[in-house]
Amino acid sequence: MTDLITTLFNGLSLSSIYLLVALGLAVTFGLMGVINMAHGEFIMIGAYMTYITQKIIGGNGSVAYLLSIPVAFLITFLLGCILEKTLITRLYGRKIDSLLATWGISLILQQAARSIFGSQGVNVNAPAFLKSGLTIGGVTFAFNRIFIIGLVIVCLVAVWLLMNKTVFGAKMRATMQNRAMAQCMGINSKKIDCITFGLGSGLAGVAGCSVALLGSVDSTVGQNYIVYSFMTVVLGGVGNLLGTVIGAMIIGFSSIFVEAYQSASIARAIVLLIIIIFLQFKPKGLFVIRSRSLDEE
């Protein structure tokens, strides 16, 4: 029984991490259709922001860590806006080119991280209140895992509220669904694009804060998550938050269950193969937004 609960908790924890890293992508890729290969590097920037905030503020790290989340969000939000204004805006409608151009950006960002912080990984001190765990009936729930689950729920609710309950969200959805018509209604679609992309990048930054809790941070930390985050969004169905949640849970739980019998690397391969086979039957993911257009992307 305790084994089962531990496994389930680990699965939930892994799912929450995948969901957090994929949430930003669900916005940039799912809503806007931009393949941002530099998403992993925004995660990395978020993680380094946690490290810097901790260095500047010092102390036992609790205040610094909590403060680093909005800092990481703001910095990556701004960087995302700059990237959108300078590069992505020239590449709308050329998806494959946007994929490649953002890969170029990711190379530059990785090298920048190596130049500034060195190629050795740096460690973020987990704040004191996350160091222990909660033990119930012989099962230990680590606080940092619970914290990440909480963080992802907060992010998810925030994104959902923003998209569905605010005027900005309505404008955003209108622009993404029918750009020309939205412009006719007086929506500044360029501004919407910029902020939406910034939002997706900002969420990557927040994900970076939680990634920093899990291990040392180096310039390639984002690369470990990029494949999974794309698969999560594709599996769930593009443009659908609920789909992303379920996609992340499928990937997270199946990884944990396969890992119980196989080594981590083989588990990774098996899970990816399962997803690819699954996409045979549902090529557009779990939740499809139906349309009658033939050449939809």
Place this chain on the structure above:
Amino acid sequence: MKKTAIYKEKGSHICFAVIVLLLAISPLLISSTSMVQFLGKCMCYSIVAIALDLIWGYTGMLSLGHGIYFCLGGYAMAMYLRLRDNGGKITDFMQTGGLSDLPTFWKPFESLPLAMIAIILVPGVLAGVIGFFVFRSRIKGVYFSIITQALTWAAYSLFIANSKYTGGNNGITDVSSLFGNTRGPANKSNLLLLFWVTLLVLIMVYVLAMFLVNRKFGKLLIAIRDGENRTFFSGYCVNNYKNFVYTLSAILAAIGGALFVNFNGSITPSQMTISYSITMVIWVAVGGRGTIIGAVIGAFFINMCEYNLSSGSLAVIWQYIIGIIFCVTIVFFQGGIVGIFKTQLPALIKRHSGKEEVA
């Protein structure tokens, strides 16, 4: 119209002939063997770039997983060479992994003909199967890229995990070449032989690619790229065409990988990573997608820049340079180097001279 098309092709043939001629005489003029080896590797990269250009530049499917096929070819060749160098005994990493006998799937690699067949067959069958399923479920565009990327990641994990069969992170190292040892000045004749054989293969691949794209088949590939549904409704079995090109491209990439091992002396899973696969795409993009000669030029151009810049004090900024080159190419020069010379430069000259006439 037709005349200009032939004229443009002539331009790329001449360009390729010049490259081949320069390459053919270069090992005689260059004394450093490492430089000759480097040029040899560039030829292998060119073969891979042509393979990638066929499916991306012409057919519009961006594969982010050609590293798999490059590595499969490379590993097949390296397995044969390792066994030949060892005299058929088991390798170090197998001993470390606790194996006492040669694994069954290594056995065929004791003979050269079987290894050669494996170089073609293994990637070909794998790509055929992957292509069959992927194209059948109508996965295209960026989804194709994401799926191939995930496959690469999966294959990479498998190669790392099964270290007692594949050498894990280190790969298969310290192998000689098909024509014996090529290291050092004493073995230069072996290296020369290898170099010219590779050059011959490059010429053959170029001719094959040109043969394919300059006939109705090539026009169909472009039709698939520009309007897949229209081509489908015109009565062509799009999936078969796509699968054929994908498989052919995988085989060419594997041949490139197999030759690469001869020059490099080792093959590691790092050549299978996503970033290495995208590096291959960078060669094609910078050289000029949709032109076979562009792929060759791009592979040589980027690798020569890297060779000269990534050592010494400029090593730090190399990745900045490649990133910026790549971004600028994608945003402003979609045709790459070939595109600059073929369309952008003539257009500039025309506009310039036009202004002078007005003045």
